[in-house]
Amino acid sequence: MNSTIELLKSHRSIRKFTDQPIPRELLVELIQAGQAAATSSHVQAYSVIHVKDQANREMIAELSGGQSYVASCAAFLVFCADMKRPTEASERAGSHVVRGMTEQLLVASVDTALFAQNVAIAAESEGLGLCYIGGIRNNPQQISDLLHLPKHVYPVFGMCLGYPAHQPDIKPRLPVEAILKEDYYTDDQALVEAFDESIHAYYQSRKGGGNKDSNWSRNLRPLFDDKLRAHMREFLIERGFEMK
Amino acid sequence: MNSTIELLKSHRSIRKFTDQPIPRELLVELIQAGQAAATSSHVQAYSVIHVKDQANREMIAELSGGQSYVASCAAFLVFCADMKRPTEASERAGSHVVRGMTEQLLVASVDTALFAQNVAIAAESEGLGLCYIGGIRNNPQQISDLLHLPKHVYPVFGMCLGYPAHQPDIKPRLPVEAILKEDYYTDDQALVEAFDESIHAYYQSRKGGGNKDSNWSRNLRPLFDDKLRAHMREFLIERGFEMK
Numbered sequence: 001m002n003s004t005i006e007l008l009k010s011h012r013s014i015r016k017f018t019d020q021p022i023p024r025e026l027l028v029e030l031i032q033a034g035q036a037a038a039t040s041s042h043v044q045a046y047s048v049i050h051v052k053d054q055a056n057r058e059m060i061a062e063l064s065g066g067q068s069y070v071a072s073c074a075a076f077l078v079f080c081a082d083m084k085r086p087t088e089a090s091e092r093a094g095s096h097v098v099r100g101m102t103e104q105l106l107v108a109s110v111d112t113a114l115f116a117q118n119v120a121i122a123a124e125s126e127g128l129g130l131c132y133i134g135g136i137r138n139n140p141q142q143i144s145d146l147l148h149l150p151k152h153v154y155p156v157f158g159m160c161l162g163y164p165a166h167q168p169d170i171k172p173r174l175p176v177e178a179i180l181k182e183d184y185y186t187d188d189q190a191l192v193e194a195f196d197e198s199i200h201a202y203y204q205s206r207k208g209g210g211n212k213d214s215n216w217s218r219n220l221r222p223l224f225d226d227k228l229r230a231h232m233r234e235f236l237i238e239r240g241f242e243m244k
Numbered sequence: 245m246n247s248t249i250e251l252l253k254s255h256r257s258i259r260k261f262t263d264q265p266i267p268r269e270l271l272v273e274l275i276q277a278g279q280a281a282a283t284s285s286h287v288q289a290y291s292v293i294h295v296k297d298q299a300n301r302e303m304i305a306e307l308s309g310g311q312s313y314v315a316s317c318a319a320f321l322v323f324c325a326d327m328k329r330p331t332e333a334s335e336r337a338g339s340h341v342v343r344g345m346t347e348q349l350l351v352a353s354v355d356t357a358l359f360a361q362n363v364a365i366a367a368e369s370e371g372l373g374l375c376y377i378g379g380i381r382n383n384p385q386q387i388s389d390l391l392h393l394p395k396h397v398y399p400v401f402g403m404c405l406g407y408p409a410h411q412p413d414i415k416p417r418l419p420v421e422a423i424l425k426e427d428y429y430t431d432d433q434a435l436v437e438a439f440d441e442s443i444h445a446y447y448q449s450r451k452g453g454g455n456k457d458s459n460w461s462r463n464l465r466p467l468f469d470d471k472l473r474a475h476m477r478e479f480l481i482e483r484g485f486e487m488k
Binding site for chain 2: 028031044089112
């Protein structure tokens with residue numbers, strides 16, 4: 001295993017950070033590393049808001065479900081899918097732009113994720129820790145207002161960055177045999193059930209994170225029972241991502 | 245700049261590959277590195293189909309817009325957003341699952357992209373080259389049929405992997421000042437216009453890729469003029485991603 005793969009495999013979400021700040025030049029380096037990721041047809045359909053204003057960070061921490069590290073980490077970034085820049089550029093070049101296609105929502109969301117994952121890896125390669133904040137989609141309209149996001153831009157997720165002040169266990173993943181399939185999709189229920197048992201054992205034994213009596217399948221229940229973030233459809237349409 | 249950031253910044257799409265195969269153990273290692281990426285609420289909403297059947301690869305090459313390297317690369321992968329596995333697991337754990345929420349489409353698509361980007365970086369760290377194949381969304385239903393994808397699974401993009409037989413120039417990116425914004429979204433039209441000039445110069449000077457008289461904004465026109473992949477809405481609904 002080479003050192004880059006070792007780095008990738010040592011990822012864990014960091015939620016406690018030291019006071020050490022991140023120099024501006026390093027942050028710029030991370031974003032540039034992000035930009036080097038593949039992008040669909042070179043469209044680069046993303047922008048990042050570096051939220052420095054402390055009052056706004058505290059608001060976003062609250063709006064994201066009370067995630068205090070949004071306010072206390074060294075740097076908090078909001079990764080936005082940005083179809084404003086490319087569609088307006090294309091219009092200036094004479095295009096009769098059709099907006100709001102479902103394909104455009106996918107392109108912009110995927111572009112943003114590829115970009116962000118490069119930023120994450122660059123950060124970890126410099127000894128930083130991070131966690132993604134999907135919770136910004138709990139109240140995406142209020143957060144869009146706080147950051148003055150224009151139409152055709154939507155916040156996909158946030159990212160807390162800083163020097164780690166804890167070292168949580170690495171969370172186990174599904175067996176690779178469930179994920180990687182040959183030629184055709186095949187059922188993987190037996191592998192999932194075995195994974196549930198190993199996750200249960202992990203929760204019973206792990207240090208620091210609380211020993212809960214659960215497993216992977218049971219943990220997923222709130223994701224699907226509660227119509228999580230049922231506002232997203234209306235929110236995206238309001239932002240100009242009409243999913244036509 | 246450390247060696248990982250250097251690796252990230254040296255990315256280019258590779259479309260010509262040597263005949264050297266990728267050992268199965270290495271492919272598994274890359275997928276496991278992918279699995280180490282962050283995943284929303286641990287949902288791991290992805291599966292990968294490693295397409296080995298040569299007839300299917302040739303079909304997919306054709307269905308993706310005549311991209312012959314899909315058939316000729318050492319390994320071709322189809323990255324799928326997979327909501328079947330987690331929703332069924334959650335049901336077995338007693339959940340009354342609500343399917344087809346827009347939020348679920350985003351979670352699965354973003355999870356798949358974070359995962360794939362880790363696979364890409366792991367591959368490049370081992371000297372492999374790759375290109376993403378968004379073209380599989382040209383004919384996603386036929387490709388889903390070929391791969392026996394069940395409902396609640398959709399193919400997001402493909403990836404060609406292999407040892408590089410060419411070394412294209414690195415394609416310039418938008419200036420970081422356009423992408424990285426402080427506290428609030430700000431207009432970046434002037435930066436885009438300057439970028440258009442530098443891209444024009446790049447196209448005039450680059451080796452091997454053809455010297456076209458274009459720039460970034462003009463290149464984007466087919467993306468927005470032609471209602472690219474207008475079938476995606478209906479396709480996703482048919483797959484069980486109803487965007488409710």
